Amino acid sequence: MDETELLPIRNFLAEIAPFNELSAESLELCCRNISIGYYSKASKIVPLSTDNPMLYIVRSGAFEVRDADDELVDRLGEGDYFGFPSLLSGEAVSNTVHILEDGLVYHVAPAEFDLLRLQCRSFDRFFNRAYAKRLRHERRYRNRETVTTNRISSLINSALLSVDHNETVIEAARAMRHRHVSSALVLDNGKLCGILTDRDLRNRVLAEGLTGEVAVHQAMTPSPVTIEAKSLVFEAMLLMSEHNIHHLPVMDAGIAIGMVTSTDIIKSQSSQPILLIREIERQQDLPSLIAVSKQIPELLQSLISADARSEEIGRILTSVTDALTRRLIVLNQALLGDAPMAFCWLAFGSQGRQDQAACSDQDNGLLLAEELDAEAKSYFQALAQGVCSGLNDCGYVFCPGDIMAQNPTWMMSLTRWKQKFAQWVENPEPKALMHASIFFDMRPVFGPVNLFDALQDSVLQGTKDNDIFLAALTGNATLESPPLGFFRKFVLERDGTEVKGIDLKHRGSALINDIARVYALSAGIKEVNTAKRIKRAIDAGVLNRKDGLNLADALEFIGHMRLANQGQQFEHRQSLSNYLKPQDLSSLMRHQLVDAFKVVHDSQAAIRLKFMRSF
């Protein structure tokens, strides 16, 4: 059979994960060995047989997987799979597959399925992971440093200078002077044949006693070392030091598209966030701080495009916010004079957890060493107002819930803060607790650490092993559940309803934050960052290691999706939101995101069991 004959089948499979990972031969083998069936709604369920397990690939129609308790497990449409768990485990089929709409289904027999798994690791991993509901991203194990993992393509400056190899050196030098560059690409019929650098002009023209009339090709460095646009900045650094050169033409599909110089790399190495923070620390007034803070969205975008881990991005952005807050406090204090007593500026919520992203609002408060008299009150009132409105001007909008230091409610002495927390902990009214949960993610941004520690220690003392409080907190943490998955162009809720998109923050990351908070407070863990809380919870033995790692992976994956989505929105000049439309996702991403949701769902069930003694 001619390999193009089964085009409709092959084209379909080549589009969906993990078949898109197969080599052309494996895919052809797969197409040639499938069997095709048609399932009618009239027969209600797909007869899955334990003796003859198959991988079922939905080509058209709609199916619903329900478990032994008839609970909805998944709804499947074009490009989805079922039947593989018993294929992998050899165990009896426990789920039933209901036919919602008549549909055509491709079947892959065990022999071919096993062969494909042997031939392609990522194919094998895909189904094993889906089966084990485990989420293990290679990303996690790659030691990524934001700067050195930048791609070369992000460094290329747009002002590419190229000269023809027959031009004179004088003409080339003038063009270089005009463009303020130290090098030029030399082209022969549009193809890269060399580069001309300042050093060439010195060593090969002047030092040789030649005139500027010589042709460029006599002076250039022929067949230069080049680098692919997709390479890492790190690799460019290696090449440069290896060959002792300072210029690298950047190639994309055999065409020179730019030049990177050692200066470009040094500039990129000087790490934008650090520069930005230093700049913030240098500013002397609010207007210039506002001007500097305009770079924050750009910083976020460059971090996203550098494919940094979402955890790192959160930490970096938060450290910028912290610096801005501190600078505003210092500037305001310069006007108001020294504080009448020791105080701590507290950050709550996302700033507290160090996971800020785009469009963060401010959540903060003031912790004072002593009770306020009238004079101190007016001082701190003025300070807090100055800082909060300054933050607002810099793009961190006022908290809609008014959880801000300028609100007298959240400007309290240590004793009164302790009382406030004790009130939440000892009398965990679910509704009040729901609003209060962000206070438990607190971190001092400014002020003496021991003052903060005094508060945090007393809070954790109250929460640790406090069954009633933890049960209430768990109840709140599991009110919302992640969606079940995707179905066609919709997000499928657990009750089977469909919505057009998913809020990755409130139905994803926030749920994991809530879970981690419960564990941290139960074990008296001081960390507030969610990833660190999970890690400490594993160390403390309150969270099973495997579940903990899965949860951390889910956090990173959902966070990454959220940022990548915002990166897309930014590129398309849309306003940034946490709202993801499933049609924008690749097949693999959809599957991975569903895995992440499953992990969150299972973790919710685990805390419900552990802290509420319920299922």
Next chain:
Amino acid sequence: MASWRHRIGLSYQLWRAQDGLADYYAELSQVLKKDSLAGIPLVAIDLEMTGLNAQIDQIISVGIVPIEQQRLQMAGAEHRLVAINGSVGQSATIHGIVDRQLQQDVMSQQEMLHWLLQQTYGKLMVFHHGMLDITFLSKLTEQVFNRPLHLPIIDTLQIEQRRVMRDRHVIEHGSLRLAACRKRYKLPIYVAHNALIDAAACGELFLAQTAFNAWSKQPLDDYLFWF
């Protein structure tokens, strides 16, 4: 068991046939001993021709896909090109087979007939608009066995026509074409006019037409057509 009408019909053909064709009919009559679709090996077939006139035009390619246990078995699918006298001419624009392809490694018309009879030996053939295909094959059996091909087949077009007439009483122009039939069953759209893809498309349509019930509960008689 299929009704006496079909069995007698085939026995008559068997009695009149000779040699290879007789053997073929004898094996087919075994199939007619079954009374439901269950357990009957089927083969979905599509022929591409240079035109629609069996007297002038010739077969240029054949695609076959076996159907077993209510499933298309792609492992047994075959696509063969057939040598013709003269040029593919205008029809090349429809099925994309150009003369050059036909010259390399192709069967003669007679070889193709033998091959097809071998592939469908003891099986029921499934066509969409089988009358046309049988007419072309019949012309070949006349050359080889001196007998027209006359046998019961399954025809998805006939099945569909019966359904549409039962449901709506009116058959609109073009509503029985393969693509139009598939659309009614929400089957995916395939690029038409490759014999193998069309054979698979026809096979899938038959699965869809008969999916409402297990094949063991569907009388064979309901699906037999003679041309």
